[in-house]
Amino acid sequence: MNNQTEEKKSLTKSELYDKHYKTILTIPVIIMVLSLAYLAYFYSQNGDIMLKDISLSGGSTITIQGDIDSNAIESAIKSQFPDLSIRKLTDIGTGKSLALILETSAQPDEIKPALEKYLGYKLTDENSSFEFTGPSLSESFYKQLLIALLISFILMSIVVFFSFKTFIPSLAVIFAAFSDIVMPLALIDFLGIKISAAGISAFLMLIGYSVDTDILLTSRALRKKGGNLNQRIFGAFKTGSFMTLTALIAVLPAFFIISGLPDSFRQIFFILALGLFADLINTWLTNASIIKWYCVKRRIE
Amino acid sequence: MIKLSWKLWLLIIILLSSALILFPNFEKGVVIKSVDQNSTAYEEGLRTGMIIKSINSESINNFEDYTKIMNSVFPSEKINPSSINKIIQKTDLNSSTQNKISSNPVNNSSKNTTFQKTKELPKNKTKLIINTKDSEFLLYTNEPPKITIENIQKTKIKTGLDLSGGARALVKPEVRVSQSELKDLITITSNRLNAFGISDVSVRSVSDLSGNNFMLVEVAGATPSDLKELVSKQGKFEAKIGNETVFVGGEQDITYVARTGEQSGIYSCDTVSQGEYCNFRFVISLSEASAKRHASITNKIGINSTNPQYLDKQLDLYLDGKLVESLYIGKDLKGSETTQIMISGSGQGANREDAYNNALNNMKQLQTVLITGSLPYKLEIVKLDTISPSLGKEFARNIIYLALIVFLGVSIILFIKYQKIKITLAVILTMFSEAFITLAIAALIKWNLDAPSIAGIIAGMGTGVNDQIVILDESVSNRETNLKERIKSAFFVIMTAFLLIIAAMIPLFWAGAGMLKGFALTTIIGVSVGILVTRPAFADIVRMILKD
Numbered sequence: 001m002n003n004q005t006e007e008k009k010s011l012t013k014s015e016l017y018d019k020h021y022k023t024i025l026t027i028p029v030i031i032m033v034l035s036l037a038y039l040a041y042f043y044s045q046n047g048d049i050m051l052k053d054i055s056l057s058g059g060s061t062i063t064i065q066g067d068i069d070s071n072a073i074e075s076a077i078k079s080q081f082p083d084l085s086i087r088k089l090t091d092i093g094t095g096k097s098l099a100l101i102l103e104t105s106a107q108p109d110e111i112k113p114a115l116e117k118y119l120g121y122k123l124t125d126e127n128s129s130f131e132f133t134g135p136s137l138s139e140s141f142y143k144q145l146l147i148a149l150l151i152s153f154i155l156m157s158i159v160v161f162f163s164f165k166t167f168i169p170s171l172a173v174i175f176a177a178f179s180d181i182v183m184p185l186a187l188i189d190f191l192g193i194k195i196s197a198a199g200i201s202a203f204l205m206l207i208g209y210s211v212d213t214d215i216l217l218t219s220r221a222l223r224k225k226g227g228n229l230n231q232r233i234f235g236a237f238k239t240g241s242f243m244t245l246t247a248l249i250a251v252l253p254a255f256f257i258i259s260g261l262p263d264s265f266r267q268i269f270f271i272l273a274l275g276l277f278a279d280l281i282n283t284w285l286t287n288a289s290i291i292k293w294y295c296v297k298r299r300i301e
Numbered sequence: 302m303i304k305l306s307w308k309l310w311l312l313i314i315i316l317l318s319s320a321l322i323l324f325p326n327f328e329k330g331v332v333i334k335s336v337d338q339n340s341t342a343y344e345e346g347l348r349t350g351m352i353i354k355s356i357n358s359e360s361i362n363n364f365e366d367y368t369k370i371m372n373s374v375f376p377s378e379k380i381n382p383s384s385i386n387k388i389i390q391k392t393d394l395n396s397s398t399q400n401k402i403s404s405n406p407v408n409n410s411s412k413n414t415t416f417q418k419t420k421e422l423p424k425n426k427t428k429l430i431i432n433t434k435d436s437e438f439l440l441y442t443n444e445p446p447k448i449t450i451e452n453i454q455k456t457k458i459k460t461g462l463d464l465s466g467g468a469r470a471l472v473k474p475e476v477r478v479s480q481s482e483l484k485d486l487i488t489i490t491s492n493r494l495n496a497f498g499i500s501d502v503s504v505r506s507v508s509d510l511s512g513n514n515f516m517l518v519e520v521a522g523a524t525p526s527d528l529k530e531l532v533s534k535q536g537k538f539e540a541k542i543g544n545e546t547v548f549v550g551g552e553q554d555i556t557y558v559a560r561t562g563e564q565s566g567i568y569s570c571d572t573v574s575q576g577e578y579c580n581f582r583f584v585i586s587l588s589e590a591s592a593k594r595h596a597s598i599t600n601k602i603g604i605n606s607t608n609p610q611y612l613d614k615q616l617d618l619y620l621d622g623k624l625v626e627s628l629y630i631g632k633d634l635k636g637s638e639t640t641q642i643m644i645s646g647s648g649q650g651a652n653r654e655d656a657y658n659n660a661l662n663n664m665k666q667l668q669t670v671l672i673t674g675s676l677p678y679k680l681e682i683v684k685l686d687t688i689s690p691s692l693g694k695e696f697a698r699n700i701i702y703l704a705l706i707v708f709l710g711v712s713i714i715l716f717i718k719y720q721k722i723k724i725t726l727a728v729i730l731t732m733f734s735e736a737f738i739t740l741a742i743a744a745l746i747k748w749n750l751d752a753p754s755i756a757g758i759i760a761g762m763g764t765g766v767n768d769q770i771v772i773l774d775e776s777v778s779n780r781e782t783n784l785k786e787r788i789k790s791a792f793f794v795i796m797t798a799f800l801l802i803i804a805a806m807i808p809l810f811w812a813g814a815g816m817l818k819g820f821a822l823t824t825i826i827g828v829s830v831g832i833l834v835t836r837p838a839f840a841d842i843v844r845m846i847l848k849d
Contacts, residue, residue, distance in 0.1 A: 065692055098695060108685070125466070129688045137471065137683035141813040144510040148808035155804035163797045198753055201809055201817045205760060205824065208805030212767055212798035219794055239774040242718060243767040249710040250763035253703055254756075260699045262463055262752040268820070272760065 014230040017292075025289040028281050032179055035186035042189045050185065053194035056142045058135030059105035062115070063089070064128045067097040076118045081106055089260060098260050108132050145200040152204045153177070156211065164218060172290040173214040176282040180210040183281070184274035198264035202271035209247070209272065210279040213240035214287050221291045222300065229295050233288055240283060248276050312838040316734055319741030323456050329362045330354045330434070330453060334501065337447035345438045347431065347448060355432040364452050371445045374427055457744040461751025461819065464697045466690025467521040470532050471814060473513065475679045480506070482677075483514045489673050490516060493531055496669045509814045515683070517814070527662055533682045536670035539619045542598050542630075547616065548591040551674020557586035558671050565668075567660050570653055577656035581664040582645035585671060592638040600636040618644070620670065644671075684816075700755055707759060708732070711766055719773070723846050728769050731839045735765045738834065739827045754819030761827025764802060768795045768831060769839055776843050784847070788840050799832045 043049055054061050070086045078084055081104045089099040104111055108130045116123055123130075133141075156177060161170045181203055188195065220236040221229065254261060254269035295301075305313075330352045336343045353361055356370050429440040440446060462469050474486065483506045491504045501521045508514045518532050538550030548554035559565040565583035572578070587595065603613045612635060615627040626646050646667060648660025711732065716725045739758050743750055750758075775791035776784060802824060809821035 063689070063692060065689060099692060125468075125687050125689050126691065127689065129686070129692055131686040131688075132682075132684065134681070134683040136681075137473070137814075140509065140511060140513070141816075144812040147510055148812035151808040152805045155807065156801055159797065159800045159804050163793075163800075197813055197817060198756075198820070201753065201820050204805050204809060205802075205820070206805075208798075208802035209760065209764060211801055212764070212794065215797045215801070216771060216794050219790070219797075223790065235774075239770060242774075243770050246711055246714055246766050246770065247763045249714055250707050250759060250766070253706045253710065254759075260695055261703065262696050264463075265696075265700070265752040265756050268753065268756045268760075 013234075014228075017230055017233075021289045021292045024285050028179065028286040031183065031281065035179075035182050038186045038190060039182065042186075050189060051192065051194045052138075052142060053196045053199075054103050054105075054131070054138075055133050055197040056138050056145075056195065056200075057105070058133055058138040059103065060108045060111060061131040062102045062104075062108065062111065062123075062128060063099050063131075064102070064115070064119070064123065065099045066127065068100045068119070070100055073100070073102075073115075073118055077111075077114045080114055081111060084111075101263070141197055142200075145197060149181075149200065149204055149207075152207050153181075156207050160211070160215075163215070164222070166222070168294045169218045169222060169291055172287050172294070173211060173218055175290075176214045176279070176287045177207055177211045179282040179286065180206055180275050180278050183278040184271060187274060188271070196264055196267055199267040199271055202268040203275075205268075206272060206275035210275050210282075213243055213279060213283045216240050216243070217283060217287055218291055221288075221295055224300065229292065229301055233292060237284055237288070241280065244276050244280055244283075248273060251276065306838075306841045308837040308841050312734065312834055315738060315834055319738050322741040322745050323458065323737075325457060328352060328434075328453055329360075331361055331364055331367050331450045332453050334449045334451050340447035341440055341442050342438075342446035342448050345440055347433075347438055347446065352434045352453065353431055353450065354434060357428075357430050358432075364450065367450055374429065375443075375445050458740055459744065459747065459749045460693075460697060461749040461754065462519060462521070462686065462688050462693075463751050464693045464700070464755075465521060466688050466693040467519065468528050468687040469520075469684070470518045470528060470682050470686075471507075471684035471816075472516045472518065472532055472680050473683045474516075475681055478514055478678070480514065483516065486516055486676060486680075489676055490518065490532055492673045493536070493669050494518070494520075496672045497527070497531055497665055499528075499531075507814045508811070510808075510811045513814070515814050516680075527666065528687075529682060529685060530666060531669070533680050534666075534670070535621050535676045535679050536673065537619075537621050537675035538667075538670050541617045541619065542602070542614050545598050547595050547598060548587055549675070550671045552672070553674070554588050554591045555585050555671050556588050558668050559584040560668055565664070567657060567664070570656060570660075573649075576649060576651045577653045578647055578649055579653075579656040579660035580645060580647045581660045582643050583664060583668060584641055584643050587640050587642060589638075589640070592640045595634075596636050596638045599630065599634060602630075602635065604632055604635075618646075620667070625667075696752065700752070704736075704759065707762070711762075715766075721846075724773065724843070727839060727842045727846065728766060728773075731769060731835045731842075732762050732765055734835050735827055735830050736762055738830045739823055742826050742830070743823060748819070748822060750823070751819050753817055754823045757820045757823030758827055761824050761831070764798065764828060765831045765835070768798065768836055771795060772836070772840055772843060776847060784844065788844075791840075792836075795832065795836060799828050802828045 039049055070088055074084065074086050084102060084104045086103075087101045088097055089101055090097050102111075102115075112123055112130075121127075157170075157174050160173045164170045164173075184206070185203070217233065217236040217240060220232045223232070227235065251269045251272045255266055255273060333347060333349055333351045333353065335349055336347050353367070355361055356367070357374070359366075359370055361367050361370070426441045426443045429442060429446065431438040431440065431446070459465075472490075474483075478486070487504050487506060491502070494502050494504070499520060503517075503519045505517055506514060507517045516532075518528070520528060536550065540547045540549070560583065565581075567579050567581045570577060570579040599612060605611045605613045608629075610632055612630040612632055614630070616630055617624055618626045618628065626644075628645065644667065646660075646663055648656055648658070648663045650656035650659050708729070712725060712729050715728050716722070719725060736758055739761065740750075743754070748754070771794050772788060772791045775787040806821040806824050809817050
């Protein structure tokens with residue numbers, strides 16, 4: 001009895017899907033068009049596709065340990081270093097202020113005396129950290145990481161084509177991977193977050209990390225065994241969405257639970273998390289609809 | 302009795318060897334990190350890596366024990382720079398510059414008298430019996446052995462600079478250099494850092510996607526304040542009379558540089574209007590060729606008319622093209638083949654301690670470039686990070702918490718989904734194994750785990766769980782085909798996902814001078830361990846659980 005109703009429900013679900021899978025495709029297409037349009041607008045405004053942090057634009061990051069009043073320090077030395085930005089690093093567990101992070105395009109030697117004068121003590125390697133990246137290096141860092149991203153994408157495409165050996169399904173997977181990068185990037189730009197070198201490497205990882213659900217979907221849909229096409233797609237959805245959920249559980253705590261972590265670390269996980277959310281859309285709305293369409297045309301039941 | 306498949310045995314064996322790699326010893330004692338090569342400790346045979354078990358038959362379990370014994374055996378060994386003015390002769394700045402006799406001949410009788418002692422040493426030597434793991438060393442000394450020691454590491458896991466503290470400098474030559482030129486640069490820089498007394502340092506070459514070669518200098522632990530000077534200075538030292546070069550830095554012209562004892566040290570400190578001023582001097586030996594050069598050049602110079610004790614021209618010392626000191630030349634040195642020369646200089650500071658330390662640093666830097674010679678080109682520090690050890694510790698602790706939260710979170714969600722304790726445990730154990738084996742491999746290849754590397758391990762754990770979910774779901778659903786075939790199709794997904802991660806991460810090995818290599822490395826190790834070892838074993842475990 002129970003089984004029968006379930007079958008009936010799934011049948012109606014299946015019918016609904018048969019009717020609307022092409023309509024569903026419009027949702028991700030709209031998001032994608034908006035994202036690309038925003039990126040184009042952003043590029044016209046900023047001359048680049050992302051805001052770069054100190055590690056990619058050159059300058060110093062100074063971490064001063066202890067509970068220091070960030071507003072007071074800002075008003076004291078902002079006039080000398082107009083591009084100074086200050087953040088607090090707090091331990092969410094205890095709520096205690098761990099350190100102050102200052103970023104400026106100035107060299108450590110330039111800002112150190114001003115800070116020491118304000119604080120009234122010397123900054124040593126016991127109470128502070130200094131990270132400096134020269135402008136020439138950061139520029140080549142940025143260029144190379146973008147090249148790496150491109151190589152990564154090309155290698156991924158090759159692996160996908162090699163695995164499926166069919167054109168449209170491979171292209172669908174590659175398009176999903178592309179969207180997995182574009183959507184988070186547009187959101188990050190929109191939020192005004194500056195991307196670090198580690199952040200770009202997270203995008204690289206996203207390429208490898210997010211497409212496994214697309215692989216699962218495509219391989220199950222194209223395999224003619226194990227139920228009809230919709231059942232196979234729904235089965236893949238069940239497995240794949242759970243995969244993404246566990247992956248999200250693995251990457252989200254880094255951003256939301258603990259804040260006393262290196263910035264590079266947190267940004268990697270933040271970008272992976274955004275990418276995984278985007279992947280839910282791109283795999284189960286975009287890729288699934290395309291593969292369904294493809295199978296219907298090819299009469300793969 | 303459950304029969305285990307060979308895949309499971311393989312996993313067990315690899316896990317055990319990983320445990321051996323990560324936790325090789327439970328030994329007590331302290332390990333010698335470095336030994337000064339000009340010390341009694343070195344002569345007696347103490348070497349880096351030896352494990353000290355006891356000193357004077359008191360057992361040593363850790364760093365604290367060692368310091369305690371050293372403090373009780375040598376109670377007065379603390380050198381206080383601010384007390385230096387009590388021992389050294391006070392000299393007036395003006396008169397000291399005028400009286401500065403800089404080049405003096407190797408006249409053994411006069412040598413000792415020209416040097417003032419900077420430190421009074423106790424006459425009686427103390428006996429130290431040092432027992433290491435395998436043997437016993439006897440030291441008669443009046444100061445603590447010149448060794449640095451540290452606690453025996455409980456694990457072989459090494460953390461990177463961002464988690465353990467230290468300094469990192471990425472240095473780019475201003476001209477394009479070949480691999481072999483870079484090798485020379487690395488040798489000179491390593492020598493320099495060693496001559497300066499920085500022991501825990503790694504200097505290596507890195508290159509990036511555009512074919513640029515860099516030198517990467519990494520110093521663990523406390524950051525030497527002069528790192529920037531030491532690695533970026535070309536260190537071109539020239540001693541000139543007029544515009545003729547007498548000698549330059551490096552072993553070709555300079556055969557010996559005194560760095561310890563009475564031939565080297567700070568000899569006077571003075572108060573000037575802006576603060577304090579300390580003077581240093583040390584003796585160097587010249588090669589025969591340079592001594593001859595000295596003779597022929599000084600032969601041509603006359604006696605100074607206003608100051609008849611000295612020659613008319615001075616010996617000018619240039620460091621990187623900048624005049625750092627001009628030394629008067631005594632008149633009896635005219636035309637002589639002097640092989641020993643006293644070099645002097647000074648350091649300034651707001652107070653006596655600063656002045657003393659600056660003078661000491663300037664002296665060490667000068668000695669360093671005299672020993673190692675100059676670099677053939679200028680260098681630019683393109684990246685310089687100094688990370689506080691205490692902040693790094695905070696980060697490391699939080700990362701461990703994070704890993705625990707991730708484990709817990711994933712376990713809970715798996716249990717909610719599968720409702721089976723056995724399956725949940727199998728997934729968790731596999732996830733743990735992967736992280737554990739990855740750590741062991743990182744330790745084996747002596748990779749320093751920085752924050753991106755650990756991010757890679759956690760992300761790798763995430764993909765590992767994904768793969769296991771694929772195996773599980775394939776195993777329990779689609780009853781049309783047999784289990785073996787279903788697992789085979791699961792492996793198609795897993796294999797493709799594996800290749801994809803590798804493809805995506807490979808470019809990071811080179812991009813950005815390998816600064817993010819750790820992220821790629823641990824991810825690739827993690828997924829490879831997964832595909833080769835843990836996933837096949839996990840599939841077997843699932844088969845066993847499902848058969849029950």
